[in-house]
Amino acid sequence: MPLLKRTTFPLLETPENLDPNEKVFQIRFTKEIFRDYQEYLNRLNLYRQKVWTCEVSGKSNLTYEEALVCEKQAAVKAQQLPKELIAPVLRMIQQYRTLSFTDLLEKVYSSLQLDPFEGLELHAKKDGSEAACKILKVIGSGSTKSCEVGWLDQDNAVVNTSLVKADDLIRKKAPASRNTLKIFIRDSTSKRYPWIVNADLAKKYGIEIEPPEDIMNGEGLYQGMKRFANGEVASKKLKKDEKLVELPVKYPIDDLLVKPATDDPVLSKRPPLSRDFRVPIDSVGDLLMVWDFCLSFGRLLCLSPFSLSDLENAICNKESNLILVVEIHAALFHLLIKDEGEYFTFLLNKKKILKVTLVTWAEYLCNFLEMIRKEEFSSKVSTIRRGHYGLLDTGLKLKVLRELVEEAITTSAVREKLNEWIDQQQALAAAKREDARKNREEQKLNMEGVPENGRNYTDTMQNDKECPRNQRGGKEEKDLNILLSSKTGDGKTFLTP
Structure with a gap:
């Protein structure tokens, strides 16, 4: 079903108590029925806007009907994946489910190019020449991996079998293109992170879909920006008696955080919109x-x-x-x-x-x-x-x-670049949050330490003024004598009586 703002858009249910002879308005491609003509027009205008996204391929800027056609075409392309690759691809999807979509796609694509799979048709060395074969069984692992292959004739029928080292296998082309894998992954999974294989496919190919404990506990998933920490709002408003302290600027920073220089022009009003274009x-x-x-x-x-x-x-x-x-x-x-x-x-x-x-x-x-x-x-x-x-x-x-x-x-190249920029932006935001946390801790320590010392010193001086000199005794009189002590040139100290 086409997506609106990356979320599923629910269709309206059939009106209740609908009379078979009642005149209604129906949208052709969704079969939704409306009694009110204005509601029908509003929904139809929404479907005609290029704000929809194909749920399978991820292609955006489509109308609702174009997204439906795109989903049908993508579903056909997803079936172009060879049957012998479906089970290995689904297992890799389930194994690397916590990766980003781009990393998952590259991981599956590279594994298909390097690792042998049962049922895969390719070429291998036979008697000093290349011959078409089909992998019947994979034996061993790592550098000692070998394959039992069936040699194919012109009708793709297995003539005889033999044991071949994995290094002697020859791939003249990739088993599947990136675009085919991309559509298949989107069509066979939950279409959002983490990538969970659909239940019917998992049951058909015997794939375990129970998430591991780290995902169940939230440790394996990306933790987004938290607005609350320990039950308190992360960003607090300054109190009336607090002054805003300007922090030193650390580059690189966001463009919106760069303050204008003293000689920059003052932009008090938004400039008028430009309509001087040669294009329509x-x-x-x-x-x-x-x-x-x-x-x-x-x-x-x-x-x-x-x-x-x-x-x-x-x-x-x-x-x-x-x-x-x-x-x-x-x-x-x-x-x-x-x-x-x-x-x-x-x-x-x-x-x-x-x-x-x-x-x-x-x-x-x-x-x-x-x-x-x-x-x-x-x-x-x-x-x-x-x-x-x-x-x-x-x-x-x-x-x-x-x-x-x-x-x-x-394309994969553009998606990788976008993911790289997103990671940089997230790293910059994390660094800013860490700096803000350290500054809050420093301010908290200053508020708890300095005012208390100043308050104790003020109380001591006030008590000294209230107590008469002849009533001071013991430790108080000794402290006062120390405060009034003076030194002579030869380093000797005398106390004032």
């Missing part, structure tokens, strides 16, 4: 999205920084091979091909040479538009293929770039 006003969001993505991931894409006006001018230009436009498209295509996802598989099926150049970039763009299969782009493929990309509508160019960026966001 409804395409400004796509323009900003593409520009921000290229700047944020410039190093990953090997793109030099460029201004927003440069991108706007390049998009609005009627020339087909502008350098900036070609470089942006080529960088995105290189990223998608390197990820070995759906676009990579699509190009392999068409037997394309995986090299994007100034001449061939338009053909790669046509292949991408054919892959996503959207009606608004299908009629423009022939125009682009003839070399007339510059004649496309400006809004359509930005929509194409938006589709490319949305596809690029799902």
